[in-house]
Amino acid sequence: xxxxxxxxxxxxxxxxxxxxxxxxxxxxxxxxxxxxxxxxxxxxxxxxxxxxxxxxxxxxxxxxxxxxxxxxxxxxxxxxxxxxxxxxxxxxxxxxxxxxxxxxxxxxxxxxxxxxxxxxxxxxxxxxxxxxxxxxxxxxxxxxxxxxxxxxxxxxxxxxxxxxxxxxxxxxxxxxxxxxxxxxxxxxxxxxxxxxxxxxxxxxxxxxxxxxxxxxxxxxxxxxxxxxxxxxxxxxxxxxxxxxxxxxxxxxxx
Amino acid sequence: xxxxxxxxxxxxxxxxxxxxxxxxxxxxxxxxxxxxxxxxxxxxxxxxxxxxxxxxxxxxxxxxxxxxxxxxxxxxxxxxxxxxxxxxxxxxxxxxxxxxxxxxxxxxxxxxxxxxxxxxxxxxxxxxxxxxxxxxxxxxxxxxxxxxxxxxxxxxxxxxxxxxxxxxxxxxxxxxxxxxxxxxxxxxxxxxxxxxxxxxxxxxxxxxxxxxxxxxxxxxxxxxxxxxxxxxxxxxxxxxxxxxxxxxxxxxxxxxxxxxxxxxxxxxxxxxxxxxx
Numbered sequence: 001x002x003x004x005x006x007x008x009x010x011x012x013x014x015x016x017x018x019x020x021x022x023x024x025x026x027x028x029x030x031x032x033x034x035x036x037x038x039x040x041x042x043x044x045x046x047x048x049x050x051x052x053x054x055x056x057x058x059x060x061x062x063x064x065x066x067x068x069x070x071x072x073x074x075x076x077x078x079x080x081x082x083x084x085x086x087x088x089x090x091x092x093x094x095x096x097x098x099x100x101x102x103x104x105x106x107x108x109x110x111x112x113x114x115x116x117x118x119x120x121x122x123x124x125x126x127x128x129x130x131x132x133x134x135x136x137x138x139x140x141x142x143x144x145x146x147x148x149x150x151x152x153x154x155x156x157x158x159x160x161x162x163x164x165x166x167x168x169x170x171x172x173x174x175x176x177x178x179x180x181x182x183x184x185x186x187x188x189x190x191x192x193x194x195x196x197x198x199x200x201x202x203x204x205x206x207x208x209x210x211x212x213x214x215x216x217x218x219x220x221x222x223x224x225x226x227x228x229x230x231x232x233x234x235x236x237x238x239x240x241x242x243x244x245x246x247x248x249x250x251x252x253x254x
Numbered sequence: 255x256x257x258x259x260x261x262x263x264x265x266x267x268x269x270x271x272x273x274x275x276x277x278x279x280x281x282x283x284x285x286x287x288x289x290x291x292x293x294x295x296x297x298x299x300x301x302x303x304x305x306x307x308x309x310x311x312x313x314x315x316x317x318x319x320x321x322x323x324x325x326x327x328x329x330x331x332x333x334x335x336x337x338x339x340x341x342x343x344x345x346x347x348x349x350x351x352x353x354x355x356x357x358x359x360x361x362x363x364x365x366x367x368x369x370x371x372x373x374x375x376x377x378x379x380x381x382x383x384x385x386x387x388x389x390x391x392x393x394x395x396x397x398x399x400x401x402x403x404x405x406x407x408x409x410x411x412x413x414x415x416x417x418x419x420x421x422x423x424x425x426x427x428x429x430x431x432x433x434x435x436x437x438x439x440x441x442x443x444x445x446x447x448x449x450x451x452x453x454x455x456x457x458x459x460x461x462x463x464x465x466x467x468x469x470x471x472x473x474x475x476x477x478x479x480x481x482x483x484x485x486x487x488x489x490x491x492x493x494x495x496x497x498x499x500x501x502x503x504x505x506x507x508x509x510x511x512x513x514x515x516x517x518x519x520x521x522x523x524x525x526x527x528x529x530x531x
Binding site: 004005031034044085124125 | 290292315327330351359397467
């Protein structure tokens, strides 16, 4: 007599790894081959995983077409099966899977587009936060600014790519026929944020990117300024602070 | 929960529900679809909850698994309960994961004493954590395990008695199992302890042919069939007025189609009530 755990491990392998022979000995004969009834569950598992990827990566799907997208989803499911009861996380490895699947070939940009789509999804599902309160900052003596740690809005994500992924995303996110985009017109350095329910992109200089990455890592204002200066080019810390407060990207400090 | 039938809430209908406040008795949402910290769907459900009673129906806790319950998932369920304050909370009498891998499908359990004790302990753990009773739904199944030592209805009654959970009786799933495994669905209904049934699901199914044998598949993508409507009348006579939901998860139709199915459920309920009087 097998234990419940042994049964479940064998059935799961049958369903996810196409090994019906492992589960067949457990299944009562009712005139339909066990591999066929197990296939019903295997198909649903793949279909639910694929549907989740379709919801998370509409632009990649449009770029590669329906058939190839489903082939990619199937490959990703085999390589990176779901590890959560919440399918929202099913696509967490898809960008990496695409990057590995296409190596250094002409479709290398697909992995970056998938990564951008994943960050956009995170932006759209992040928590709300009240806007920055300027009056609160006025209570801080200017000499103490250096030690402040500024907090980014929960929906802020930072994205970089050598390819023009934002332009590709914008061209393919709607129903219109997308224009041709020069893959050499990158690189992209952008901040994504949700403002009043709407997705916004803000392009960043190298210095601003370094500055924001420091804020994201909860470094002090002084350390973030130093990172911005090291980032290259001229860096105006006061202007950067003003820009990202007005954009809703910086919402608080402590 | 009102006696009037509810419908399963899908994102595609959020805007119309908010704009038109249709005549549905209540809505049921998949818990996991509203796990996010924020965003449009969470905002929509919060606003819909202000107008309608709500049930949260989970698909991802995998209560029958021999893995431990995912504490992060359970925590998110609790957060959803605090956020949306549902009247009913339910999950499935099934497993969908083991060894850290998830099929994200509702796999049947073997009906053994070991499985009964195991899933009952997980349900009790969940109820303790959430601080409330949950309902367990019977799932459709396409295979049976040789090692089963009791019927599905004996297993379901046993789990309710052992864990203290209520039962969400899916009549389409009973019908699908009855056709797939050759038993009378009325036998299932007659065996279920009446006071444990707190919610009923009505849905549609599809049929496929394998090796010359028909297998019914629970697609939740078609109207409720006549035989399941008949079963619903019988269930109302046995269990009394129980909150009833029209469930439709694939090939989701226009809101009017779901509202028409709910209206039909209301008519069946009124007829059963008149007959009883």
